[in-house]
Amino acid sequence: MTNEAISLAVILAMAATTYVCRSFGYFLMGYVPLTPRVRRGLEALPGAVVVSIVVPGAVAAGPAGIAGVIAGMVVMAVTRHDILGLLVGCAVAVGVRSAGL
Amino acid sequence: MNTPRSVVISPSGLRLGVASVIALLPGVLAFGVSFGAVAAKMGLSLVDAAMMSGLVFAGAAQFVAISAWQMDWTWAGAITICLLVGIVNSRLILMGASLRPTFSALAPGPAYGLLALNTDASWIMMMRLEGKTEHGDVGAYVGAAAALWAGWLLATIAGWWLGALISDPRRYALDLVMIIFFACILVPLWKGPRKALPWLVALAVALITQSVTSSQIYILFGSLSGAIAGAFLDE
Known part of the structure; x- marks a missing residue:
């Protein structure tokens, strides 16, 4: 195979891998009976996913990430407006970065 | 077991979905443009870069893949890229699991079709809009996913052409848009300290x-x- 053909094959394999990830959890839950325990686990899942993305991501991004996340959450808690929280959070992160922290 | 219903994609739901991702679009576009630019630098053709964005449609995984891209392919290199993509996208397995109650009203065909469009942003929209849309109406999900897909694809193509014109998305915190938005979404998910115990476990383990x-x-x-912590905490 030429390199171009292999690149194409790799892209298709990436797409297939990603689709398996997208559908597998849904598929699996079709075979797990929805007992109260499983339901409580599923209910805890969204928050757990979000926490697992946000905190390590903010830590890896350094002071700007941590300050931006905290600012966004404070604005959201006060105003209940997610877009406003996002804008203020990003503004704070830009500010911290331009201050050279 | 619910009887499968036909898919309802209401115009009002579609509009709600598109409107709800507009705030995220600058970040998605900047991310897409930088992906296109990096892809061009790594030697991907325009067709390769656009196909990857159109078919894989998973930003973080695509960045990881092109950073390991090769000019002379080896089996090990190709397999490594697929493994990396699986690791980065493993979170989608859990997001898909949590969509089961929402999509269970649908027949398997439409449900598995809709899952192909799932991304961080469209998933979080579903969580955010829970209760605001008619049960079984997937218009908001489709609207959000379609807007994100089109934006991602067009930005990739633009970025491939523009190359290094967008020099530093970090300067405008565009790399942090997703994380900060997720943090905001966490606030309404808060249902008291007891319900947040699993979050603490997730946080520590992560x-x-x-x-x-x-x-x-x-x-x-x-x-x-x-x-798991949530499942084993008693009511």
Whole structure:
């Protein structure tokens, strides 16, 4: 195979891998009976996913990430407006970065 | 077992979905443009870059893949890229699991079709809009996913052409848009300290995993531990 053909094959394999990830959890839950325990686990899942993305991501991004996340959450808690929280959070992160922290 | 219903994609739902991702679009577009630019630098053709964005449609995984891209392919190189993509996208397994109650009203065909469009942003929209749309109406999900897909694809193509014109998306915190938005979404998910105990477990496990591995597998370990903790905490 030429390199171009292999690149194409790799892209298709990436797409297939990603689709398996997208559908597998849904598929699996079709075979797990929805007992109260499983339901409580599923209910805890969204928050757990979000926490697992946000905190390590903010830590890896350094002071700007941590300050931006905290600012966004404070604005959201006060105003209940997610877009406003996002804008203020990003503004704070830009500010911290331009201050050279 | 619910009887499968036909898919309802209401115009009002579609509009709601598109409107709800507009705030995210600058970040998505900037991310897409930088992906296109990096892809061009790594030697991907325009067709390769556009196909990857159109078919894989998973930003973080695509960045990881092109950073390991090769000019002379080896089996090991190709397999490594697929493994990396699976690790980075493992969080989608759990997001898909949590969509089961929402999509269970649909027949399997439409449900598995809709899952192909799932991304961080469209998933979080579903969580955010829970209760605001008619049950069984997937218009908001389709609207959000279609807007994100079109934006991502067009930005990739533009970025491939523009190359290095967008020099530093970090300067405008565009790399942090997704994380900060997720943090905002966390606030309405708060249902008191007791319900947040699983979050604490997820947090601890994610941070520990992050400190020992450099890959994003920490998202999988953190979320899974949180869900298990939630399942075994008594009501």
